[in-house]
Amino acid sequence: MKTNIRLWVAAIALSFSGAALAQQFSSSYFMEGSLYRHELNPGFVGAQGYVSLFALGNLHVGVNGNLGAGDVLFNRNGKTVTFLHPDVTPQDALANIKENNKFLENLSMPIISVGFKGFGGFNTFAINVREFTGVHFGNDLFEMLKELDNRSYKVGEFGVNVNSFVEVALGHSRKIGDNLSVGAKLKFLVGAARVNFEMDDVSLDLESTSKWTATAHAQGEVNVTGLDIKTKTETRSDGTTYESFDKVDIKNPGPGGYGFAVDLGAEYDFKDIVDGLRVSMSLLDLGTINWKETHVIANEGKPFVFNGFDNIQVKDGDGKKIGDQLDELKDGLKDLYNLENKGNTGSSSHGIGVTWNLGIEYEIPTYKKLSFGLLSTTRFQGDYTWNEERLSINYAPARWFEFNVNGALGTFGPSVGWMVNLHPVGLNLFVGMDHMITKVSKQFIPLRSNADLTLGINIPFNMQPKKTN
């Protein structure tokens, strides 16, 4: 019982640690009553003006990944076992492990968000706190652990990226003509901190019986203003010295940098050709932040070669003691990940990732309360790039109420989502999920790494226009 409580506490803590962790809430893309569609496509012209409750306007909790607990846990002989259990064959163990495994966490938390009609269109203003954390790694590591053999393992890359900033966004959308609506957002970005750590070309060559070679290029960048890294001199196994970091402090903290970004979007109604067909597209976060300070740490990048234990001292002979050689081996391996403080290399600019959405919606002309939508979303962010194709069935039985169910395929695997949106005058309340938790353990721990929940409370200024068939 105590364990259950612990697990729940951990799950809830995880949820709130990533408070409003969000990809985008794709389930809302085709929900016309959703107040935050402009976050997905600034070309959408809002139907209701609104103001959000502080920090609660668009609360999204969730994580995404393409490797879940269910991929590495198995049931064998009535027991829950890991993929390394001897009863799990290598084929089964590695079947669900991707070539590039990633876990993403994205925060976009509106501190305040306002939408209103004016200037010939719909205008938005928002101040958002955004944060992104991503982890990625290859699958050879799993293969090596499972099959450990004398061969070469290209463990590939391993990376962690954390990026946090505050954006002040001004958006405007309007209809141009009868079919087209366009919109854009201009975002002023205030960088808080950025950390990017990459290990490239991580390989372990165990094939040769005469030598093993380990390679890893590791480099990290930290963009934090006022970061003060105290160094200390360390010695590598070959006797050369380098400056390692000893203590990290922050002096005179302040914005890490500034940048701009734009969101662009458009929607075209093909009613003249096919009644009810609308196509929309958006590009989000086209911009960079110029960070004032770039603190770089890196390893030496030399391959470590282990030629076996040579000239092992036996019986007080002239050789070298095995213990000393083991120490040398450990020192050599340490060189692989011993990071040298390269110092502050000055300013650097880094993008914040671009999201591309392409949506196709078909609204039943004869029953406009029902529509079908297909959304293709691609997030371009280097190693953390992902893609998803989501099909929605949207139903709005009343002006103040709508819901949908949807399903998706993509980088993070299949998922099922839904949304319920209540938006009478004076109150907007919605809840939904892009990734339903379809399977949990006995302790209600999701077995897949995709899980989210979005909900929000806003105050709309007016009623959703009534649809007419």
Add this chain to the structure above:
Amino acid sequence: MNKLHYIPLLLGLGLGAFVITSCVDNDYDIENIDKTIKVGSGEFKLPTSSTNKIKLNNLFSLAEDGAIIKKNEKYYVHTSGAADPQSIEVNSITISSPEITPINETTMAIVNANYGEDKGNVLPRNMVVDMIKDFTYDFSFGEDVHFSFTGQDAAEPVTPEIVSFKNVGFDGQQIKFDIYLKNPDLAHQSIPCIYFEEFYIDLPFGLAIPSATFKPGLNAAAFLVDPVEYDDPDTGKKRIKLLFYEALDEEETESSEMAARRVFEVKKGGEYNVATIVIDVTKIQMSDDSFFEFTPPTPGVEGAQGTISLKNDVARIRGTIRIKGSDISESDINAAFPPSEPTITVSDYSEIAARLFPSSLNFKGDGTFWNTQTNNADISVKSFSGKISRKIDHINDIELNNLPDFLTEDDVKLDLANPQLYLKLDCDIPTEIKLLDLKMEAQKQKGGVSETINIGTIDYTNEYYMDGGVQKKKPLMLQLAPDITKLDKPEDEGWATENAIEKPVQISNLPDLLKEVPKSISIYRGNHEDLVVELPDCQDVAVGRTYTVKLDYMVNCPLEFGQDFKISYRGDETGLNLGGDFNELDVDGIGIEAKITSNIPLKVKLNITPIDKNGVALTGLRIDKYLNGILQPGDLEIPAGTTANPSTAKIGFKIVSPGTGKISDALKDTSAQQLDGFKYSAVLEQGVSNEALSPDTYLQLEDMTITLLGGITYNDKDKK
């Protein structure tokens, strides 16, 4: 405010959605995950490794004070030591109270034995009664007149033992007596000659003695002794001394006079063992202060006789008998006398002395029989010349201590080409020395005798050298070896050859003595008797001091081996204590392969066995051994190599479980037989001829690979 009420509603909806939308898969019980993991599944090889050259020098782990040393790139079995010095104590030699004396304070009375009822008081014939002050009395002593000694019957021997006086009496006008040896048939064996050191007869004044003769021995010529008048310092009266022999200084013991003073040679039969003293008495002078008094015959009575008697005085025979040039055998002397009679004993003839002077000890030389003091007639020997057969204590064995492990195994054969054994004998008695019938015997490590060799009798004559102006004696250095032309004696301190008498002795079977690596080597005489040091020609050896026989030994054998040479290096490494680490780990097996190079000129046989804490071979763990890829049922045999042409072989060990289990089953705490270590052996044998073991010869493992078989499994024991 009301809007805030929606927050819990939203959260409730969210959580509700979370729960409602998901389904519980009971196949996944994260709380009870079996964390058993297995890394790898086939063979996994670590990169090749190599060892240093494992030199014999390191392998042997020779102790600084061990019996194996290295010198000039060779190994030697080398040990040295000294037997406890053995003492030859030549004690003071005293023959106690041989009963030669007393011949002292003897009163001589002249008695007319015929005076009495039967024969009447017969005065001497021609006695002039009135010749009181100055008369001459001439007569021949008749048979019935004789001397007697106070307290003793004149007819009895004066002394009961060696020397007796017999036939004392008047013969006409002579006083005559004989000196002869008692029991000469036995005594002559040890007492060939008797001399008088000093001998005189002290008579009362008043006897007219024109001459006295002494005839030593039956066939010897008599010599005359002149009577000498002298004043007795005690009484102030005149006395007469017949001085037959006068004392000589001790230094003159070998003078010619000694020969002249020989009383007689002791000869078997007795009739020759007599010295005769004849004192002529022509008259007796009497006066008031005479020693004699006269009782005149009854006046007017025809035929009446007076008597002459000695007044309060004595006649004394004094002297010192000396025996010279005798071979005195204590046993012979004792055998010469019946047990009931006082025996001749050697003072301090203790148990130790008995060993020092056993029956085989003979001493020749001068002994002086002192007879100068009353009732103290001990005979003391001051020095001797002759022969000593000295039986000495069992000398310490040559201990081959501190042997390295590889020489202490049962199957070791120390078959050496030319072992060398050095014995150094040092005896401070200046004479020729013999070690009689020397033998050496090898004592096995676990008891029993492995080999005996015969060295024989070793003799030598002392030689001397000068060291800083001091004359020193050279010890004898026996150099025992099968090939004495190839002696390789190290110059250890005290073993310098220039100050020793070197005596190489070829012992062809000396290697047999060492072949079974004796625990010790015993040195003894003949049939396990104590050693005997014989000093056959001792000259004037002083008694009453201690001489020393010292025997040092040195074993020096280069490890140049013969065909039977075989050494073993066995041991075990225990206390691995792997149980705690392996309780949760499973390993199918471990393989080790390597190329082994050897320039050791001996075939090397390797073996290894896993054992538990009780040293018992494990049943759950087996080590398969491969040589050049072929499974070997026994030892791995690495051919002998040489420095110029090292041998190579490919060896392999595979640690597996004999059954279907994993080797780690034998590593766990729960194992009935838990691996605690390994028992290993390396036997070196069948060497290359004419090669020697060198400290720099080596074994080396190269291209060594360690292979993990079947992966490594970590067991989540909580889920078992």
